[in-house]
Amino acid sequence: MESLRYAHAPAPHDAQVSVGIKQLQSMLDAQPWGTVALAPDGRVVAASARAVAMLGTPIPVGTALEHVFGFCLRDGAEPYTALEQGREVEIDGTWCWLKLTRVEHDERDANCVAASVAIVDITPLHRALDERIASLRFLSHDLRSPLNSIVALTQLQEIDAATFAQCGGMKQIGELARYALSLGENFLFSSVVGNLQRRDFSRFDLRATLRELVPQLEVAAVYRGVSLRLWLPDERPVWINGLRPFVARALQNLVDNAIQASAAGSTVAISFKQVDAEVEIGVKDAAGGLPGLHQKERIEDFDELSQKTSKGFGLGLKLATRIVSLHGGTLHAEINEDGGTTFVMRLPCLARQRLAAQGEGQLDTVRDSVRAFAAGALK
Template structure:
C-alpha cells in the first residue's frame, strides 16, 4: 500500500510540475512573462511615485520632486543616458523603453524609463532615462509561494485519493488472499464483500468462478470415486467366474489324464489351453483391479481429509521404502543425512509418494538407483536418481500428468498406468512441498522432493 501510494504521489507531483511549466509558457506566450507581472506588483510603490508624483510636477519642479523621492525612498533613482539604458536591456525590451514605458529588469531588481519623449522636463531630457534600482523585488520568495500553493493543492487532492486507494487496496488484498487459499486447495474459500465496495462486482464474478470450479472438481471426483467403486462388483464377479472356470478346466485335465486314447488327449490339450487362457484373463483382471485401486487413491488425495500429520523419524521410512523394492536393482544406494531426525507429515502418504518414485526409478534404471536425503536449513530435500535413459527437458512436466507415459511403445506391464508420478506429486503438494525432475549425475532422471519448514 505504501509503495503504491508513494508512486501515485510522485506521479501527481510530476503532473502538477509539468502543468505548472505548461501554464507558465502558455501565459508567457499569450499575455507576457508572469514573472514581470510579479516584479511589477512588488515595485508598484516606486512606479506609482514616479508616475503619479514626479511626472505630475510642473516642468521647473520635476527634478526637485525627483530629489525628494530620492530622499524618502530606499530605492535609488539615477539619471543615465538613454544609450546606456538601452545597452542594459535586451533587444525585445528596448522598443518599449523608447516608447516611454516602464521596463523592468527583475534579475537586477531595477527598472528603466525615459524621462520624456519631447525634452519637456529639462534641456536634453529626451536623451536621458531614469534607472531605479535596489527595488523590493524578490522573485525567489514569490516562486516559493507559488510552489507552496501548488503543493497544498496536491496534498488536498492526495488525501482523499489516499483514503480511496486504501479501501481499494484492502479489498484487493482480500481477493488476493482468497485466490491464494483457493489455489492451495481450499475450494470453499470465497470473497466476502459488501455491495457498497468498489470491487464487489469483481468479487461476485470471482466467487461464481470459484463455485463453478468447485462443482466441476466435485463432480469429477465423485464420478471417479463412484466408477471405481462400481467397477469392484463386476471385477469380483469375474474373479469368481474365472476361479470356477479354472477349477473346471483342472477337473477336465485330471479326468482325461488316465484314459490315454486320442479323444482323452484332445480333451487334455483343450483343458491345458483353457487353463492357459484363464491364467491370462486372471492377469488382465489383476491389472484392472490395480487400476481401480490407483483411481481410488487419486480420488482420496483430492479429498480434504487426505492428510493426517504426525511426527515420525524420516530415515527409517526411507530405508523401508528402499527395502520394499522387488526385485532389487543391481545397485541400490541410500545416502541419508544424519541430521534428518523427526518430521511432521502423513507417514502413509509420504511412503506412497517415495515408493512410486523408487519403483519408477527401478523400472527405467540400467542397474543403479540412488536414494538421497539431506536437510537444507528448515527444509528437507529427498532425491531419487537412476542411470536409465532420462527424461527429455520438454517432457519433464508432462510426466506428472495422469495416464501420461513417456514411452508409449512399452507394454502395460512395463509402462504401468501413468498414475504413479501424478499421485506422488499430489501427495507431496498436500504437505506444502514440491516435486520436480531434472538430469541426474548418473545419466538418468533425478526426482527431487522438497518438504518445507520441517524443524529438526
C-alpha cells in the first residue's frame, strides 16, 4: 500500500497528495476524540478540529511535536517515548488523556504518517475516580468507630471480665461486627451497581445456590440455639439470569436477620417453590413480628426501618431490597401464623419451556453430527 504523503503547501498539480490529505482530515474530524497525525520526524501531518479545540491552540501542518505537546513533556524527555506511555493533563478545567500510537510506515519515506496522538476527554472518569476516593475515605472513617470499639472490648475482656460483660460482651462485639459488615456491603453494592451492564448477568441455578448457602449459616444458628430448616420440593434446577453472588448475599441477609431475631429453641424455616415464571423463597421465623408490621399487612419499603432494632431486624434489608429490584423481583415482609415474620422474595426465572427447547436444539445438533460422522461426512 502506498504511504500517505503530506506537504506544507501542496502544489496545484499534485492532486493525489491533496486528495489524500483531505481524506485524512475528514477521517480525523469524524472521530469522537481529538487526533493529531505525525510524520516520522514529529511534524504535524494533520490535526482534527476537535484536537484543536481541546488543546485550545492552532495546530498548523508542519508544526513540531514538541511545540504542540511540550507543555506536558518533562525536560529532556524523548517526545515519542513519553507520549507513547500516555499522559494525563488538565487543560482549562478539562482532564485529557494523551496517547501516542505508532503506525506502520515506509522508513524510506520521510513524508508519511508514522504516528498519531489521541486526545481523549476523561473528565467524567476523573470525576468518578475522585468521588470513589472520597467515598473510600468516608467508609474508612465510618468503619473506624465500630472497629476501634471491637478492639477495645477484646482488650477489656482480657483485663476486666466483669466490665466487659457490663458493656455487652460478645453480643456487643457481634452487633458492632455486623454493623461494620453492612457498611462495607452497601459501599461495594453501590460501587458495582453504577457500572453494571446486562452482559454482566449470567444464568445460574437458584435452587443449588440456596442449598449451598444454608449450611454456611448453620454456625450462626447453632450459636443462637436456633433450628434451621430448608424445604426443597424436588431436585430440578431453577434457572435465574443475574448476579449469583448478589442474590446469595440478599438471601444470606434475610436468613441471618431471622436467626439473630429468634430466641433459643425456636425455628427458622426456609421454603422454596416455583410458580409459573417466578420462584418464591420464604424465610419464616417466630420472633414476634417485624416492628410496624400488623396482622394482614405487609411491609415492602424497609428504608425507614431502624438498622439497630432490639431484635436485629433491619440489618441488610435495604441492601437485599436493592438486589432483588435489580433482578426484576420483589421483596416483602408479612405476619405468619406463628406470630412471627415471613420474608417473601420473588424473582423471575427462565422459562422451562425455553430451556427445554434450547436443550432439544443442542441435542438435535449432536444427533446430526453423529449421523454425519456415521455417513463419513466428518473427517
